[in-house]
Amino acid sequence: MQTQKTTSSEQARSALRERLISQRNALNAAQQQDAASALTRQALALPELQQARRIGLYHSVGGELNTAPLIDTLLEQGKQLALPVLHPFNPGHLLMLDYSKTTPMRPNRFAIPEPVLSCQAVVPLAQIDCLLIPLVGFDPHGNRLGMGGGFYDRTLAPWLNGKLPGLTVFGLAHDCQQVEQLPVASWDVPINGVITPGRIWRF
Ligand SMILES: Nc1nc2c(c(=O)[nH]1)N(C=O)[C@@H](CNc1ccc(C(=O)N[C@@H](CCC(=O)O)C(=O)O)cc1)CN2
Numbered sequence: 573m574q575t576q577k578t579t580s581s582e583q584a585r586s587a588l589r590e591r592l593i594s595q596r597n598a599l600n601a602a603q604q605q606d607a608a609s610a611l612t613r614q615a616l617a618l619p620e621l622q623q624a625r626r627i628g629l630y631h632s633v634g635g636e637l638n639t640a641p642l643i644d645t646l647l648e649q650g651k652q653l654a655l656p657v658l659h660p661f662n663p664g665h666l667l668m669l670d671y672s673k674t675t676p677m678r679p680n681r682f683a684i685p686e687p688v689l690s691c692q693a694v695v696p697l698a699q700i701d702c703l704l705i706p707l708v709g710f711d712p713h714g715n716r717l718g719m720g721g722g723f724y725d726r727t728l729a730p731w732l733n734g735k736l737p738g739l740t741v742f743g744l745a746h747d748c749q750q751v752e753q754l755p756v757a758s759w760d761v762p763i764n765g766v767i768t769p770g771r772i773w774r775f
């Protein structure tokens with residue numbers, strides 16, 4: 573339902589979100605598999621990822637690029653990984669938790685698998701060298717459109733304010749998720765780059 577506060581920019585963002593989600597949902601299984609292999613190759617060639625000791629990633633769902641092959645390969649390389657959970661006390665924020673092949677997982681309220689909460693497993697963002705985040709759309713200026721929950725925008729607000737100087741943030745996306753220009757909101761966090769199956773974008 574639209575409220576009086578809904579602006580034309582928000583309407584444009586939600587229309588675009590809908591179109592881009594349908595576009596990636598239309599990819600067939602073979603296209604998805606090729607995309608995931610190509611994305612893994614591109615990501616492993618990224619110097620920021622090669623040099624990272626600890627990497628933040630996410631469990632993909634639906635038409636999102638499948639992150640499982642990349643997660644498996646990085647674990648085989650001995651990288652320390654962390655995955656997000658919906659923050660238990662800080663609504664709208666994400667908390668990063670240590671992840672290994674034996675970490676128990678459970679679906680969150682969006683049906684996205686996340687590590688079962690454990691205080692010892694919490695990894696502060698300041699300990700993450702490279703964070704790879706999901707997106708629904710991106711443009712060549714480094715703007716990102718997400719699922720609309722504002723989770724990454726809120727979680728990365730300290731990074732935007734210069735409080736996490738050691739962190740590099742890349743989005744992961746299908747090539748078809750690139751648009752000419754996204755409508756930008758004041759809280760949007762511009763990212764360092766986007767890795768697609770076809771190429772690496774740097775902004
Ligand atoms: N794989 C993955 N994990 C992620 C994200 C993501 O985009 N991808 N998120 C990125 O921030 C956060 C979750 N954000 C989300 C925001 C909105 C909806 C959503 O609206 N989903 C359903 C409605 C479900 C409901 O409201 O119960 C929908 O699409 O209609 C889902 C996830 C954290 N984890």
Ligand SMILES: Nc1ncnc2c1ncn2[C@@H]1O[C@H](COP(=O)(O)OP(=O)(O)OP(=O)(O)O)[C@@H](O)[C@H]1O
Binds near residue numbers: 706717719723
């Ligand atoms: N730093 C922030 N502080 C408070 N509210 C925020 C912040 N960032 C985003 N929001 C709120 O979150 C809502 C969703 O934002 P937006 O549409 O940009 O999400 P998104 O980037 O698509 O989603 P996500 O980051 O979860 O993938 C907005 O209505 C906005 O008011």
